Amino acid sequence: MATDNFSVHLISLNDIREAEERISKHIHRTPVFTSRQADEKAGRRLFFKAENLQKTGSFKVRGALNAVLKGKEENAGWNGVVTHSSGNHGQALSFASSIAGIPGYVVVPEMAPQVKKDAIRGYGAHLIECGPKTVDRYETCALLQKEKNLEVIPSSDHVDVIAGQGTIATEFLEEVPDLDAILVSVSGGGMAAGVCVAAKSIKPDIKVYLVTPKGKGLEECLRAGQRLWTGPPQYLDTIADGIKLRHCGFITTQILIDLAEKEVFDMDDDDMIAAMKFSFEKMKLVIEPAAGATVAAAFSDKFQKLDSSLENIGVVLCGGNLDIEQLPW
Amino acid sequence: MATDNFSVHLISLNDIREAEERISKHIHRTPVFTSRQADEKAGRRLFFKAENLQKTGSFKVRGALNAVLKGKEENAGWNGVVTHSSGNHGQALSFASSIAGIPGYVVVPEMAPQVKKDAIRGYGAHLIECGPKTVDRYETCALLQKEKNLEVIPSSDHVDVIAGQGTIATEFLEEVPDLDAILVSVSGGGMAAGVCVAAKSIKPDIKVYLVTPKGKGLEECLRAGQRLWTGPPQYLDTIADGIKLRHCGFITTQILIDLAEKEVFDMDDDDMIAAMKFSFEKMKLVIEPAAGATVAAAFSDKFQKLDSSLENIGVVLCGGNLDIEQLPW
Numbered sequence: 059m060a061t062d063n064f065s066v067h068l069i070s071l072n073d074i075r076e077a078e079e080r081i082s083k084h085i086h087r088t089p090v091f092t093s094r095q096a097d098e099k100a101g102r103r104l105f106f107k108a109e110n111l112q113k114t115g116s117f118k119v120r121g122a123l124n125a126v127l128k129g130k131e132e133n134a135g136w137n138g139v140v141t142h143s144s145g146n147h148g149q150a151l152s153f154a155s156s157i158a159g160i161p162g163y164v165v166v167p168e169m170a171p172q173v174k175k176d177a178i179r180g181y182g183a184h185l186i187e188c189g190p191k192t193v194d195r196y197e198t199c200a201l202l203q204k205e206k207n208l209e210v211i212p213s214s215d216h217v218d219v220i221a222g223q224g225t226i227a228t229e230f231l232e233e234v235p236d237l238d239a240i241l242v243s244v245s246g247g248g249m250a251a252g253v254c255v256a257a258k259s260i261k262p263d264i265k266v267y268l269v270t271p272k273g274k275g276l277e278e279c280l281r282a283g284q285r286l287w288t289g290p291p292q293y294l295d296t297i298a299d300g301i302k303l304r305h306c307g308f309i310t311t312q313i314l315i316d317l318a319e320k321e322v323f324d325m326d327d328d329d330m331i332a333a334m335k336f337s338f339e340k341m342k343l344v345i346e347p348a349a350g351a352t353v354a355a356a357f358s359d360k361f362q363k364l365d366s367s368l369e370n371i372g373v374v375l376c377g378g379n380l381d382i383e384q385l386p387w
Numbered sequence: 388m389a390t391d392n393f394s395v396h397l398i399s400l401n402d403i404r405e406a407e408e409r410i411s412k413h414i415h416r417t418p419v420f421t422s423r424q425a426d427e428k429a430g431r432r433l434f435f436k437a438e439n440l441q442k443t444g445s446f447k448v449r450g451a452l453n454a455v456l457k458g459k460e461e462n463a464g465w466n467g468v469v470t471h472s473s474g475n476h477g478q479a480l481s482f483a484s485s486i487a488g489i490p491g492y493v494v495v496p497e498m499a500p501q502v503k504k505d506a507i508r509g510y511g512a513h514l515i516e517c518g519p520k521t522v523d524r525y526e527t528c529a530l531l532q533k534e535k536n537l538e539v540i541p542s543s544d545h546v547d548v549i550a551g552q553g554t555i556a557t558e559f560l561e562e563v564p565d566l567d568a569i570l571v572s573v574s575g576g577g578m579a580a581g582v583c584v585a586a587k588s589i590k591p592d593i594k595v596y597l598v599t600p601k602g603k604g605l606e607e608c609l610r611a612g613q614r615l616w617t618g619p620p621q622y623l624d625t626i627a628d629g630i631k632l633r634h635c636g637f638i639t640t641q642i643l644i645d646l647a648e649k650e651v652f653d654m655d656d657d658d659m660i661a662a663m664k665f666s667f668e669k670m671k672l673v674i675e676p677a678a679g680a681t682v683a684a685a686f687s688d689k690f691q692k693l694d695s696s697l698e699n700i701g702v703v704l705c706g707g708n709l710d711i712e713q714l715p716w
Binding site: 089091110111115335338339341342343344345378382383385387 | 418420439440444664667668670671672673674707711712714716
């Protein structure tokens with residue numbers, strides 16, 4: 059079986075199939091779009107998996123929901139779940155805890171935009187505000203966990219989260235079996251790792267290319283075969299708030315080292331903005347900068363230099379959550 | 388047969404079925420989206436037919452393509468087609484003439500935005516510039532017709548155009564057979580008339596509600612049972628350039644009088660802008676003001692007062708062509 063190659067990892071295609079069964083009735087099977095004009099720009103045939111149209115506006119709901127539902131199945135006594143995130147994972151966990159019918163707590167810096175706080179509350183979770191420093195989030199989350207005996211569901215480095223995100227690729231390959239490669243953006247690496255395990259298990263020849271903001275240093279890690287990041291979490295200077303975390307996780311990095319292509323596409327803000335404008339204007343899809351990064355990678359000179367045998371390219375539009383009053387152009 | 392009631396019109400469900408066969412392989416079968424948040428705002432279940440994701444960015448391609456392909460089938464000697472439009476119909480006719488492999492000419496005022504001219508040229512038609520007055524368009528179009536022996540394909544008041552637009556409703560009702568009503572915007576009335584004939588033929592109890600900018604006076608015409616507009620074409624003062632034509636056509640008005648509900652939803656710019664923002668933010672769909680008008684109608688107090696037996700409401704998102712550098716908020 060093709061999956062045997064990848065069984066060294068903590069997750070397998072089987073976990074992803076189980077995730078699919080667990081979450082599919084609660085989420086959208088997102089459509090795949092094509093665009094003649096995008097194909098012309100890329101010089102290949104592009105297929106866009108529209109996770110911006112997913113529940114909560116991003117793919118994050120897949121992983122959060124799988125982790126929460128699986129945890130609840132296996133631990134009837136769960137008191138609730140907690141995470142820290144002012145972004146897409148916060149909304150996703152809020153939604154997931156509502157679906158699972160257990161209390162959800164999301165720790166958010168007090169200074170986060172009101173619109174993000176409202177979105178998190180809107181899906182039903184308790185919003186807990188904390189101080190502005192990165193360490194404040196971790197501390198507040200840990201305190202809550204202890205005080206209320208909650209389970210922490212991190213945004214990426216968790217096997218059930220990764221398995222949930224992998225369902226992007228199982229759906230994608232069912233819809234477009236001829237994909238030769240998939241472009242996926244990377245923050246903590248949960249989506250990319252899930253996509254790698256699913257795609258390479260189903261189709262060992264497929265290539266998964268990773269997309270990041272400039273300055274992350276992921277390619278160096280992949281080539282060195284190890285995590286080169288040290289110290290506490292840091293954020294990159296990028297408009298793409300969905301992928302601004304500099305360090306990938308421990309589980310995720312190992313999967314990416316083993317399964318992803320070594321060439322990483324690192325995009326700057328201008329590339330992302332141009333790609334977002336293309337999506338808004340030509341595809342009529344609202345996407346956030348992290349999704350713009352992936353479109354930009356598909357349009358890049360570097361991508362055009364790849365082997366011409368890569369004809370059908372999957373592009374994951376990871377989310378569409380952004381402030382439409384403050385578009386970056 | 389249900390269609391018998393409507394056979395007094397120049398088009399029947401059969402024409403629309405034939406249009407579907409003729410055009411379906413060249414266009415998208417657009418997806419239908421739902422939104423929990425939209426349902427909450429409307430107090431009913433809404434289904435959004437995403438014609439903003441249609442080829443050329445609007446539904447107009449359905450009618451233009453049907454008219455051009457049917458015309459070519461029946462008249463082997465056609466020299467080409469011509470229309471005047473700086474908007475969605477211009478792009479649609481350009482696309483349609485390319486698909487049909489016959490010359491297309493689109494008359495556009497010289498002062499029209501470059502982006503619209505580029506879009507029309509991009510699909511392959513000859514762009515012919517004219518002066519700024521409304522009469523200039525008609526004259527230039529008539530001159531071209533005569534000089535090159537072309538067929539004029541108007542944007543609305545043409546049976547094959549109306550039949551093409553009707554395919555929106557046949558697809559919509561296949562996807563969501565339980566629709567109790569459809570909301571559709573009206574400019575010349577081609578889309579609304581096509582939707583009326585298709586929907587009422589398939590499901591005589593369904594209600595079709597029309598949506599316009601303020602000042603059109605359509606409800607007065609429907610209640611009087613006749614066209615009350617006189618004089619040359621006029622444009623309404625609205626941000627919705629897709630529905631700014633004040634007068635409906637002759638064929639279209641008669642169909643609307645016979646088949647549409649008498650209550651017309653007339654929306655102002657602020658309503659449309661708020662609805663556009665909802666679509667961008669919550670549904671991640673780029674829609675133009677004319678589509679915003681229909682969403683606004685679904686959210687309006689007036690709509691909430693309609694009979695509660697109308698549970699499942701179809702909302703046609705007619706297009707997504709707008710200048711994203713100049714969003715109206």
